Amino acid sequence: MIFAHRGAAGTHPENTMVAFIEAANVGADGIELDVQLTKDGEVVVIHDETVDRTTDGSGWVKDMTYRELRALNAAATWRGRYGHCPIPHLEEVLAWLAPTPLAVNIELKNSLIAYEKLEQKTIALVRRYGLEKRTILSSFNHNSMRLCRELAPDMETALLSIDPLHDPWTYVRVMKADGLHPHYRTVTAKWAAEARQRGVAVRPFTVNKRNAMKTMFSYGVDAIFTDYPQQAKQWKEETP
Structure with a gap:
């Protein structure tokens, strides 16, 4: 599968509706997005803990109300x-x-800031729209993913990691997770094959270069995250 990372973030403003709509238009299989909580407890879609990089505003997401955040321009x-x-x-x-x-x-951005009830609120919204079977919850905060597993055993959870995990198969089992989302540079053919044998989904991030993408496809990973879903779809079709 091809997941559009923060939407079609390579060609459109990341984590915005225009980026998600573009991902759908070019034939992505799914979208990836990041969630945090506002000062008044609303679940908003933004990657950084501050608004400085992606908007015309400044400050921490946690210190701003939903109304204040909506006034900012994410493009x-x-x-x-x-x-x-x-x-x-x-x-x-x-x-x-x-x-x-x-x-x-849905990546929960709760490694730096322990947003209270982010898991519960996110899961409640997924259930409201009946999307339990089409949703993957992920985070670098693995404690959060274990909580999500307890709160929503019917939803898929995945553990994000930058560095290779020691004995990942035991770790995944202990954490009761369904998948691993590693940095693509840490993925090898042997590792991907072992994951398949053990029934662990592997979805590397963030794969934007042609050769890296073709390598991941050849390894038979379950999905990739990419900023360029249209290009990824073309390169996938070229891969034997």
């Missing part, structure tokens, strides 16, 4: 190409996604 760095793109609420994305065939990977 500010694109020099007017996409006009004003507000930071989406997770519900807005899921309501749009529900009638499509897309899967969604």
